[in-house]
Amino acid sequence: MGKTKFLIPILAIAGFLGLSSIFVVDEREKALVLQFGQIRSVKEEPGMSFKIPFIQEVVRYDDRILSLDTDTIEVTPSDDRRLVVDAFARFRIADVVQFRQAVGVGGLRVAEDRLSSILNAQIREVLGADQVTSDTILSEDRRELMRRIQAAAQRSAAGLGLDVIDVRLKQTNLPEQNLEATFARMRAEREREAADEIARGNEAAQRVRALADRTVTETLSDAERQAQVIRGEADAERNAIFAEAFGADPEFFAFYRSLEAYEKSLKGSNSSMVMTPDSEFFDYLRSGTAPE
Incomplete structure (x- = not known):
């Protein structure tokens, strides 16, 4: 009974010392075993290790990023x-x-x-x-x-x-104090770029309008020239037809020209004319026969 009374404390102390000498290094850390502040060993691999109780201490460091x-x-x-x-x-x-x-x-x-x-x-x-x-x-x-x-x-x-x-x-x-000045400068730069773009756009528009006006003028001029040519050719053809008709029947041609003159002179409300009665203009109105 007396031996048992001393054995239990001894076993308890031995167990405490044994547990105090064991430490476990986690896979996420590294450890140093220090003795009176001096490095005695480095534990970089995970697992169980030993130290001297009360004399040595373990300092752990995170091994993660x-x-x-x-x-x-x-x-x-x-x-x-x-x-x-x-x-x-x-x-x-x-x-x-x-x-x-x-x-x-x-x-x-x-x-x-x-x-x-x-x-x-x-x-x-x-x-x-x-x-x-x-x-x-x-x-x-x-x-x-x-x-x-x-x-x-x-x-x-x-x-x-x-x-x-x-x-x-x-x-x-x-910095905060420079932001407003920077924003103002950026706004000024953007406004200048916008003005430049507008000026270039107006210049391009002027060029397009000038080109369009020149194209219209050239087209109208060419159309007028072609119309004058066509009118000239038509007048020439008409005159040729008149000349041919006059050569074929001079009397009929004179009669036809007189009718045209009557129509133009007596057109609309203009039905009064002051002329001598023996004027050749009335030859076809006085008789049904052509003048000699």
Whole structure:
């Protein structure tokens, strides 16, 4: 009974010490075994491991891809148009030993602060470089600029044991105080372009109207010329017919011409004529025979 009374506490202490010496590394993390603050072993593979209870401790770090949103900063490209920029990065802890040595007990919080400073510095350096304008940042070249920021940040973050996988620019806007001026300039440019388009349209319309007027004038002139030719040919043919008729029967031709003269002179209400009675004009009215 006396031995049992001492055995149970001993077994309990042994069990506690045994459980305290066992730890499990998850597949989503890496672990360091520290002894009095010094790194004794690195556990990067998932599974169960052992440590010395009370003397050694286990520090765990996330092995997944992490994200970081940077603070909004202002950058000035080479065309001196300031832009408000913020970004986010994807990174992971590549070397836990180097990471521990770089950030100490501050862990991920300190690492994020230092990585944010690195990203902001690289964003300013890349976007403020020569030949980089605000139009370049807002164009398809933006992808190449982000790649350059990521590569530069990767080199700087390597000393922290971090691997910067990707960097993306979330927003690239003008500062609030510059927006109204920019909008006014954009409106003025659009109004100028509209005025230019209207002027070019009016010029084109004038050319079309002038061409149409010239075409109408040429068409009318050609039609008048053709009409004059046709009328001339008709008059010539009529005269030829009259001449042929006069040559065939001069007396009938004279009679026909007299009738035409009567019709024209006595047309409408004009039925009064003042002439001498022996005028040749009335030869066909005084008798039924033609004049000698």
